[in-house]
Amino acid sequence: MTAVSTEKDAAKPASGEPLVVVENLVKHFPIQKGLLKRTVGQVRAVDGVSFTINKGETVGLVGESGSGKSTVARLILRLMKPTSGRVDFGGQDMATIGTKQLRPLRQDIQMVFQDPFSSINPRMTIANAISEPLVTHKLITSTSGRRARVGELLELVGLSPNDMDKYPHQFSGGQAQRIGIARALATNPQLIVADEAVSSLDVSVQAQVLNLLRRLQRELGVSYLFIGHDLNVVRYISDKVCVMYMGQIVESGPADDLMSNPQHPYTEALVGAIASAEYTADRGHGRVVARGEIPSPSNPPKGCRFHTRCPFAFDRCKVDEPALLQVGTDRLAACHLREKMEVSA
């Protein structure tokens, strides 16, 4: 996959105009106990996340399972309401907007799911599944018009329009994911949120789907929020990457720069965990390994949330929560180590 990554930079239109601005997004889930469902605590799934997705750009969101990546996706899509914070989309706040005003906005933000089979109603033909947004938004009212559009979309994602009356289970995983992508494209959205969109696919099929997503971005100028745990995949498709740990962004920056020169020990540990000679060989020092398990998100560690697992943690990390600070061009990191280095330099 890395062999192809050179063509990426030439192809992207660098428009730089913000499409979605996420500001200080917070989602806490109450933990309820007993017969009366008393709230005994909060799971801080997302705890103050801010980032911007520009037009025509792909933002990658990486982190371990449980880091809150998918919750961020669901909040942006307004599949759930955030506890606080804003999701600014074209001047409107997706987080607080009323259901009536939300409906038309749904045309512009679409989603590709992890499991293509469970995200398509098994009792619908794929023609009906793909044309659902056309029906709900009353974009095409005639059946023949919708079928023409479905045929067009299927061709766009590399499937045969002749298969549109088949059911989802009659396709392979890769094909089904293409159907999911075709459905996401039906309304010509500006943003597609891909939540682990290739994680359930075979590696060879992953590459096909990733290339399809990149081709579609070139042709249609759509932006992606690409959520994944496979750093190679995320690096391959993303312009910018945000690294999440326990509901917070600990580091962000341009994809290649961030991966080759991580500034946060957690990112370093993630990059080090890729069993690849490419990343480990060109760095002088040994691999950074995060010790132990991810702590409980209902009771996050005080200070820096990563200090319990960080090999470089010192006293300040246990009491003082590091802020997300500039550490280079377009680079942000939340780590006291970097601050110290800035000061001494």
Place this chain on the structure above:
Amino acid sequence: MTDLQSAVVKTGPGVAGSAQAVVIKRAKQRPLPIRFIRSQPFGAIALTLILLFVAIAILAPLVSPYDPTFQDRRAILKAPGPGHLLGTDEIGRDIFTRVLYGARTSLLVSVATVVIGMVIGVSLGIFSGFFGGRWIDTVLQRVLEPLMAIPAIVLLMFVAAMLGPSVRNTIIALCLLVIPQTNRVARAEMLRIREEPFVDAARVNGAGTFRILLKHGLPNLLAPLLVYGSLLFAITIIAESALSFLGIGPPPPNASWGGMLSSGAPTMEVAPWGVIFPGAALSIAVLAFNLLGDALRDFLDPKRTR
């Protein structure tokens, strides 16, 4: 083409091949009955038996040779033969006639129970599972659970004995048995469907609650309910017979298979036809509904090749 392009509101210039876009005609499918017979031959046989059973129940007065309550004092416990095709019972009533009329009672009770029970139970289940917030769901389930905790036969006997034996009261008793169960089935399915990613996808696609329920909820609920419903027919037919056998179902002189088994039992050794034929009718009807249920389950599974 122009009207199509204006209809595709924001299709940009980059979208491929709109000029040569051709509307693909929907492939013709074989008619439903033929597909069913081809893929489920046993189910088709079962369905035929059930249709026969329904026809007999409706046409009983026309096809039966005697009146079901007519007692021929000179032909008591007569063996099957000409005149009395399946013999007579201990007070000289024609068993063939009474088996036909018994189908009537069974059908009436089971149809009424399944229809009433399913409508109420499923509505409650959908309400509780799909819309139900914490309170509605909790209260509803706590109310229905005690009914499920009581063993079926005890509940049936209690209600039937309290209200007195009649066809109507048998239906009421069976409904009390059926409603909590159908509610549970529908609720569980709805809870499952509600969490499916395709429901999230529909919401992202701009579908409202009503559309989600109609297009995504009900079609996925229908198949398990149809299967469950056909099994429910079998269950209610047995339950009705059991009540009649115990003498708390539809009272005599109504012809009922359970009642015939009960009244034929004492003379079983000298006149086995008194229990064999109503028993056979009961077994065949129940077996047919069970087979139909299995066949429907396989037929309605979209993952089976059709």
